[in-house]
Amino acid sequence: MGFTCSSCAATNAAASCRQQSLGWKHRGTPNPHRPRLLNGGATQNHTPLGPIQALGGLCLLAAASSLPTQPCYLSRAVRGVDGCRMEGWGWLLVLGAAVLLGAESKAPLERPTFGDIYHVKGAISLPYAEIREPFEAWYNLTGGKSRIEYYGGQVVTFQFGSVGPFGASFKVTPETTETEVNVRKCFRINGTDRDPIAPQSVFPSLEHFRWVREERFRGQHCAVWQNVSYWGHKKNVYTLRVGSSARGPVPLHYEVRGYNSLLGSHYDKYEIEYSAFGHRFAPSVFQLPHGERPLPPQGPAGGFGNYACDGGEEWRAYEWIKKHGGIASTESYGPYLGQNGYCHYNQSELVAPLVGYVTVEPGSAEALKAALFKHGPVAVNIDASHKSFAFYANGVYEEPRCGNETSDLDHAVLAVGYGVLHGKSYWLIKNSWSTYWGNDGYILIAMKDNNCGVATAASFPILA
Template structure:
């Protein structure tokens, strides 16, 4: 709540003088003529949060001086402070909050304990009592409105008073005004160090709305969200990335509840088409509404501290199970309606692995306890088209409600998805330690994939056969060395293709010039697959016959030209070897690919596809690369594939803003077999060597925009003799 800005004087109930709500520079505003005359103590509305060690400047006899509040830590929190004489404060007990109906600002009083508040189901008093016109000192009722249940007592402020103020307070105590003022108190109002954060477990209410950001450090994700929660109505809604993905948990739908997910979907035919999916509950898996706060069972008060400029109470739970120690920490602060969440953090340590295996954080903002009921209205035209969520049964539930695995203390759904993954790809691990390690890696990758898919990008990701690999292991698949050494390639003959009319799209697979996708396995041999792919295409254009060529012969035999087999190499060095040795062996003559280094054993008489050289396509020239593909078949290209989005690409036009595109920054070699346009986005059709489990059956559409990831930076093709 900011400083009061209502213009002009306002009439208090029952003719009780006027409320001046025009802010005064530095001091806020004052209440005048509370009893029809200016009270000696006065009332002061402050425009900033009250810091520690405030001094009351009044002398109890003349006009009171405003409290000074020079230190507010960047926050504007209005409050009213009552002078002891004016309001009967006798410094017995603590400070009690009162919300003035006219100003809607919190009032803090020092004085005796308040009487019990009247009982009204679902409500607590808000505002001043209504006054009897015949006797302005006598309240005749309360204005009521629904309010969340809040801890009693409210915050305290350390106020120092002089002896004359104490004498004035004793006089004022006889006036009896404090009783009805305190009876109308609602809740603690001002955040701050000296307001004594309450010790009962925080309660955020049965109805709330909040925004926040999910931070997954190990997955390199920061994901904004917004949530609406209605315990009474038995429904919740959480949306991600500004509403690009919306999830509903409707526990009241018979018989077992229903979950909806509205999300953009990108395929080969359409980009970001709005789709709706549903997942009904079952007897074994009943749908429950989803909070974005952890269950505080077992949490204990730890300390008070500043967190991101706000004074907070810190609550913590430490859970031990098996070899794991999970520490859950929650920071909360006082707000105008009780407590408000600030930050939640989970840190997991595994003694079996000897390391921190997990960490995630949620930061909260804009917390309040009201919102329109219409937020739970699901668009009818979209629900009519709702299909079942794709993926495994366990992954269904994770996709429908991702928040559950972040605020819950256990992750049975994620573990179930991992077991399904192991069965699908035949994963067997050598020890319990490795099993534990792979499961943690998988969970982080799963979070990354699901979060990115909620971001409504031009492409989607999927959990593929690499989902249990660490970033270091994924880097081993990117085996293009970055020597920076000049090669002996010929320049691209641009003048020869001046005026060439290029087709809008081209796919050499349709003409039979591309062999099936292979798997390089755990070997940095991508450079050999890019080289043989370009050689196979060139040989097809010359002979009309598609002949699979051997990557293994290049791995085993081209060391003398600067390649390092499974530890990486460069395409142009492979061309140099082929040129010197009179061609390259076919897969049939040399033997199948091993996925590891081997003995060089080629037969010279069986070498195919002699070349006279190779061409370096003009760096960064999109048109030149398209012309090279059109006239010479698939070309070998180098890219920046270091981003996790590339590792888990599934479909759509891939555009990664973080991608590099300069020589020396490209770490993976692939084959460009065509190009085209999808929903207005121009792309390269790229063949990878990570098996058909990766991407779209082993292929990826990479955006031409900005030469993203460097496809056009170091393209080459061979010249057959």
């Protein structure tokens, strides 16, 4: 099948998860503060208990562990010792050796690496948003290329760092317009000096991770690596579980509780399950579709200029709903996928037909208040580009760098009310991310100076 590709203006070691060993021999340089085992188990500070013919302290430990149910097993393991006089000393020796050797085994492991070239399958989950995205990824850092498929190839992204001066990304996705249904097309975005494009890894950088423990995870023994950081009062916890194989470390599971530094998304809980990890694949996986001719991108809102998961405007969606007699219900259409999908609205139940829509007076807080009071929730656009927004938790949000011009607005949300908290007037905003973000999915944005542009581009539909 041929694709249509359009060009868009750029805007935008191997530490295996092996079972932790007590280690039967001392590693590293001697510790001058640690008692040294002499004469098969006595320390420098105690009188030797007697010769232990050809048995060192570790052999004694092994002998003791092999006879756990027999009385006086330590004395039986050691020739030349009468009766059970040595039993108490033997227990102390066993415990002391275990503590010392166990402490040595806690030495930090080498951070795992997964190679510059790999192929892996898995699934990205946002439990609080009820999203689970299956994916398959190919990565070649040396060649500066990556490819990720979502939902079995429904959407495919390529990121090439070697194209042009700042790299380029390509997205192959289904598109539906008023004249075409589910036609797969390819769109290109060029990198910039401020935002160059590089291959997309599906593993986090482990630079600030530290080993914390070993455990069983879904039936496999693994090492747990963790990175804990803070942004203001918000805590970020990144946890990677790594298994082992004869060929080296194997990624098992990555959990994010906080800002998604890997995929660059908002504060939430994310989980990535990894499977079918390997290092070999055909170079042809990085070939782009051929035979494209440039066309302007149009989203599945049906030729009204929206871009589906890549953005759009409310009034364009209103126009589509007006023309088609309603919008499909979630129950009949299916859940939100987090990626562009194949359009099947004609197989769904359409609800909420519109007769029109109203654009609220731009910049007027009083007009927006009146719309909320008389008509209910109002669609608004805001500047959500700042990390302070991604990490919002409570209180009235005021961001001095927030823009309120139309060109500053980059996120559509829902205004559902307004009020005053500790003397500060605010808009009550419902976000679309998840209930893990913000205050159970909501944020209070300050009214002062039209902070973040809440009143700049507000609108609401008129139901039929």
